[in-house]
Amino acid sequence: MKKRMTAIFLTAAMTVVMMTGCGSKEGTTESGGDKGTGDSYTVGIQQFAEHGSLDNCREGFIKGLEEEGIVKGENLTLEIKNAMADTATNAQIADGFASDKVDMICAIATPSAQSAYNAAMDKEIPVIYTAVTDPVAAELADKDGNPVGEITGTSDKLPVEEQLKMIRALLPEAKKLGIMYTTSEANSVSAIEEYQLLAGDYGFELIEKGITQTADVALAADDLLEQVDCMTNLTDNTVVASLPTILEKANEKGIPVFGSEIEQVKIGCLAAEGIDYIALGKQTGKMAAQVLKGEKKASDIPYEIITEPGFYVNNKVAENLKIEIPADLTEQAIESFDEISE
Amino acid sequence: MDFVISIMEQGLIYGILALGVYITYKILDFPDLTVDGSFPLGGAVTAFLLTRGANPYLSLFAAFLAGALAGVCTGLIHVKCRVRDLLSGIIMMTALWTINLYIAGTANVPLFSQETIFKNGILEKVFPEGLQPYSTLLIIIILMLISKFLLDAYLQTKSGYLLRAVGDNATLVISLAKDQGNVKIVGLALANGLVSLAGSIFCQEERVFEISMGTGAIVIGLASVIIGTSIFRKFTMLKATSAVITGSVIYKACVAIALQNFEPQAMKLITAVLFLVILIVGMERRKKVKTDAGA
Numbered sequence: 001m002k003k004r005m006t007a008i009f010l011t012a013a014m015t016v017v018m019m020t021g022c023g024s025k026e027g028t029t030e031s032g033g034d035k036g037t038g039d040s041y042t043v044g045i046q047q048f049a050e051h052g053s054l055d056n057c058r059e060g061f062i063k064g065l066e067e068e069g070i071v072k073g074e075n076l077t078l079e080i081k082n083a084m085a086d087t088a089t090n091a092q093i094a095d096g097f098a099s100d101k102v103d104m105i106c107a108i109a110t111p112s113a114q115s116a117y118n119a120a121m122d123k124e125i126p127v128i129y130t131a132v133t134d135p136v137a138a139e140l141a142d143k144d145g146n147p148v149g150e151i152t153g154t155s156d157k158l159p160v161e162e163q164l165k166m167i168r169a170l171l172p173e174a175k176k177l178g179i180m181y182t183t184s185e186a187n188s189v190s191a192i193e194e195y196q197l198l199a200g201d202y203g204f205e206l207i208e209k210g211i212t213q214t215a216d217v218a219l220a221a222d223d224l225l226e227q228v229d230c231m232t233n234l235t236d237n238t239v240v241a242s243l244p245t246i247l248e249k250a251n252e253k254g255i256p257v258f259g260s261e262i263e264q265v266k267i268g269c270l271a272a273e274g275i276d277y278i279a280l281g282k283q284t285g286k287m288a289a290q291v292l293k294g295e296k297k298a299s300d301i302p303y304e305i306i307t308e309p310g311f312y313v314n315n316k317v318a319e320n321l322k323i324e325i326p327a328d329l330t331e332q333a334i335e336s337f338d339e340i341s342e
Numbered sequence: 343m344d345f346v347i348s349i350m351e352q353g354l355i356y357g358i359l360a361l362g363v364y365i366t367y368k369i370l371d372f373p374d375l376t377v378d379g380s381f382p383l384g385g386a387v388t389a390f391l392l393t394r395g396a397n398p399y400l401s402l403f404a405a406f407l408a409g410a411l412a413g414v415c416t417g418l419i420h421v422k423c424r425v426r427d428l429l430s431g432i433i434m435m436t437a438l439w440t441i442n443l444y445i446a447g448t449a450n451v452p453l454f455s456q457e458t459i460f461k462n463g464i465l466e467k468v469f470p471e472g473l474q475p476y477s478t479l480l481i482i483i484i485l486m487l488i489s490k491f492l493l494d495a496y497l498q499t500k501s502g503y504l505l506r507a508v509g510d511n512a513t514l515v516i517s518l519a520k521d522q523g524n525v526k527i528v529g530l531a532l533a534n535g536l537v538s539l540a541g542s543i544f545c546q547e548e549r550v551f552e553i554s555m556g557t558g559a560i561v562i563g564l565a566s567v568i569i570g571t572s573i574f575r576k577f578t579m580l581k582a583t584s585a586v587i588t589g590s591v592i593y594k595a596c597v598a599i600a601l602q603n604f605e606p607q608a609m610k611l612i613t614a615v616l617f618l619v620i621l622i623v624g625m626e627r628r629k630k631v632k633t634d635a636g637a
Contacts, residue, residue: 081601084609084610085554086557086558087552087554087555087557088352088356088555088558088559088562088597089597089601089609091352091544091548092348092352092594092597092598092601093601095344095348095351095352096345096348096598096601096602098344098348099343099344099345099347099348100345101344110450111450111550111552114450114452114454114548114549114550115548115550117454118454118548118549118550119348122475137450137452138450138452139452139453139454139455140452140454148454148455183443183449184439184443184449184553184554185449186448186449186450189448189449212439212440
């Protein structure tokens, strides 16, 4: 009796599992996502977390494919999954795409790229990543920038030197530059190292403040703002998510805060020499199109970076802080904002 | 088929973690939050050893020992310093965050170019060509079985009986003139050793160490233990350890189903609902047992 119950239960459990497995496969055949048909594709997008920049990457990626004639709903089936910053879910998403045998995985952010590559390497599914700061450190590319396998993409490495040059131009008197970062974010740690290396060249003394979680932001901001003349941001997920807290405290003290990309300038950072994540996504989408169409193999394309960062400025913030933006910089600005959006 | 294999792989790795949680939560009645730190600890130790060219199989033992040490620390904080059980776990979990970062060096250590327990020269020779796609799953099954049978065997020993007695009937332990504090420390060491071992296996399977990999590990562990023990409550034939591992596979299957069929944003909610449904199904069965007994 007991054994029979176990058997019944296990069979039921297995059936459920099998059914869902088959269900998704049917889905792909309906939309004609088979590899054999040639001009119709199924792409799995695996995004690590919900985050303004990463969302922009995804939108850009889809646009990039579209510009190359691979259009969602026509010859492209998209499966978009978000791991919500959970490592275990992230692994399962990658395994899911690999077992669905999608034509390509687009991985957004480093952990996604690593687990997508891990799941796809034996199944010969190409992986295109974006928003990976350092593909070499992540072991997705070798020291010369060539892919380690069927994986390539774009890097969102911060233009540190341009940022320092821009801050110096806006604040000729500033001496102490503060940066807050999360000690557990590999991208931030490598960006901090680059700032340490270059800050001296532009006459800045770098004061960094490491935090471990969102709850530390307010205290760390109070402490840091006591010591610095200005602050700049990285693309640190935790810090960027709590940016309003930092901005409010900085505004009280009249300390300018610089951003690292457009979204941060929109919500009240003074200016940024930053990456346009939509453009980055587009660039990635175009690389993906080449691979999908079979023009090139992912392993033959070295990873790319955006070579020319764009200047973004918020005039309203400048006015509040009584900072004059030099005319030559204003002219260069890709986008300038006259108000602070909440 | 691939879909089922990936669920089995994930479920069985987390099954080893669930065995650890089973020891503390069910046997010792100790809500041990160290797990969120000891799971990545196993990964950190593995990353440290593998990047320095150590034997991947050796890293499994090292991870187990490191986890056991973490468990001993939680035990000492609780028993010797008389800190509440929940708090001792939280203290160790917090401390381990930093310790893991120190051990691994950075927050993200890729292991693509290292030999792991799943990919190395010896394995390629041992496994016949046809079995290669299943080699990962087979290795996980072997590791899971070893962990399970060793734990089963241990629970049959005198020390194992004492461990069970501490959670069930503390007076018995005292009347046997045994120190229940020491028994708790042993239990915590064993539990966190298993959790850390699971962390090491997960890290080698994923070929990357990520500092945040422990976040929510205790939730997955508890869910697996509760799903397993409540579904198989009636099946006394089935050892609790097997029930717990099956629970973990079921939990991972729930997550996979939620991932396949629903919006990613809704995933946690769907997983929670599936979890709840399973629990309710398990409870109804228990009621039936009671009515049966009454009749």
